[in-house]
């Protein structure tokens with residue numbers, strides 16, 4: 001059977017619009033976003049899924065560590081989770097290729113390295129690292145409610161690694177967007 005990658009390439013070359021849902025795991029390995037660097041095209045959805053104990057994701061100001069973007073940002077609100085992957089996720093639709101930095105506004109998580117970028121690069125991430133490490137405060141937006149995205153039921157993709165640089169991650173994304181059942185997806189992965 002054709003590999004998942006060849007199917008993706010065929011679809012892309014046929015001009016089929018295939019918006020992807022890209023999963024970012026929040027707090028699964030401590031104060032981390034995984035993947036930390038996300039590449040997303042216009043129309044793609046970045047879905048933040050939450051692990052214990054109580055994290056958030058905030059769109060940050062690129063020039064001020066651990067500080068919310070003043071306008072047109074996003075915030076998930078705090079997402080307390082007792083155990084495992086939380087049922088509630090936060091989705092942000094990407095409208096272009098402009099870089100975003102995001103961070104967790106809980107306690108000193110941002111200062112401790114809990115941030116990441118959408119459509120960023122290593123240089124920008126390193127620059128943000130110094131700003132975050134030196135930030136005197138870790139700020140949440142004024143609003144305690146979520147904004148700039150959608151609070152949704154978390155997608156059923158927690159068993160695969162959805163980082164954008166692996167075949168399996170890509171397969172999970174495509175299977176989900178094609179509406180395949182998980183069993184069919186698993187079979188496709190096993191057979192490929």
Ligand SMILES: [Cu+2]
Nearest residue numbers: 055104106109
């Ligand atoms: Cu956190």
